[in-house]
Amino acid sequence: MAVSILNRAMGVGLATVGMVCLVWWLVAAASGPEAYGVFMGWAKHWIGYVFAIGLTFTFFFHLCAGLRHFVMDVGAGFELKTNRLWAWATLIAPVLLTGATWLLIFWKGL
């Protein structure tokens, strides 16, 4: 239940904040090095990291919760125990995936 509502909120976040960041990044890249520099200036600011890491987590959460819904759509996993297990997995997996992604980013120095 909570996971399902969180998933909606995450979807709204991705569609608004995530989309603004994607469009800004693409339009800046198409506009030239100067505009791109402004974008990267914000991206390398601590605020940029908060947004980037937040969006990475939001994406992975939406992905995991979406996969959970795929399983429930075919009518499986509705037993109370199974359902609770997967709800928890949906909360924990995105944390691990986000951690792995950002470790890789910092390790590569991107």
Added chain:
Amino acid sequence: MGSGTGLGRVRGLGSTKSGSHHWWLQRVTALGNIILVLWFLFSLLRLPNLDHKTVVTWLASPLSAVLMSLLVINVCWHFRLGLQVVIEDYVHGGMRVVTLGLLHLWTFGAGAFALFAILKIAFAGTPA
């Protein structure tokens, strides 16, 4: 039609209008998003850095440009369907019409900017 009980009139007609089609497209675009966004993430992680030249060179290749365009279309389609349901569930009356209009504007506006940017990089490159 027009006679009998309400239940009798609707029995066997399936769901009204295009609800199941909406639901199905939400799933189809979700699957597309898994593939496309993960591809996008892996592509960025494989780049040596995220400098302007590196990113533009990567984005200008036919494969990246086409997949990135598909990503934008698929993402916009998916959130257009998803946010419509969220709005229909939580926003009522006149505000619902306004927010649905804004959603439409945002989907096509943001999508157009993103697609144009990708195609500009792919076709024309950028001033050095």
